[in-house]
Amino acid sequence: IRGTRMPVTGTSEMKQLASTINALVAEFDRQEGWRKQMMQDLAHELRTPLTSLLSRIDAILDGILPATEENMHKIHTEIDRLCRLVDDLEKLSEAEGARFELNIGQVDMTQLVKDVYEGFLFMSKGKDIHFTFQKPHVPCYAEVDPDRFIQIISNLVSNAIKYTPAGGSVEMGLYPAETGIVFYCQDNGIGISKKDLPLIFNRFYRVDKSRRRKNASGGIGVGLSIAKALAEAHGGTIGVESAPGKGSKFYVNI
Ligand code: ADP
DSSP, X not given: OTTOOOOOOXXXXXXXXXXXXXXXXXXXXXXXXXXXXXXXXXHHHHHXXXXXXXXXXXXXXXXXXXXXXXHHHHHHHXXXXXXXXXXXXXXXXXXXXXXXXXXXXXXXXXXXXHXXXXXXXXXXXXXXXXXXXXXXXSOOEEEEOHHHHHHHHHHHHHHHHHTSOTTOEEEEEEEEXXXXXXXXXXXXXXXXXXXXXXXXXXXXXXXXXXXXXXXXXOOOSOHXXXXXXXXXXXXXXXXXXXXXXXXXXXXXXX
């Protein structure tokens, strides 16, 4: 049925039916196109590190490259990145899956965010980033799945640290609003252009593909799609304000 279009003629019921079928086929085409693109991106994403691993191991076997600790360490780092890539894919398909279940409970959000904050202190210090948590003045409780919420926050904070140069700052905060509890993560890093802003929550979207691939700690552009799927599974929303060179502010409304 790919590409099929029904003529919209006949009685008004027939016209409506034809229009509905056309809309369904168009959606099917769109999904199919997306699936193909995703498979291509994935194959590329896997082939690049695998080819480089293979050539390095071949060189060691041929005696061209010495099997030193340093060379083995490089191989280890690359395999480690591949494992994280597969983990990310699993998390994404889980978060977007129909069978996805949340373990919702009443959660002290201040404590939850504080725990995440402490977990990232080491990483931020290592990069010389001024990292702070603005504690709310009032108790902030929400009905969330704590593990999934930690995942949302962690994705936002690790990005903020990753895309903020040394000497910059990252601030996390929490406050009650009319619409619920708002969590935010603000950095004064590289920021995101107007053109890229609407696309960053798409699966596999990365602003600078070449820079990301050179960076062994880099993900594959699914961190924000996971965060979005998880926020939406909670009935919440996720958003961003950003300006290139000034920084970004991500927020989650639950
Ligand atoms: P990844 O970080 O693995 O590439 P994400 O889905 O987490 O994937 O992010 C998608 C893209 O959005 C990133 O590649 C980056 O270009 C951009 N981005 C995300 N967070 C920030 C941030 N805090 N500052 C600047 N750019 C960001």
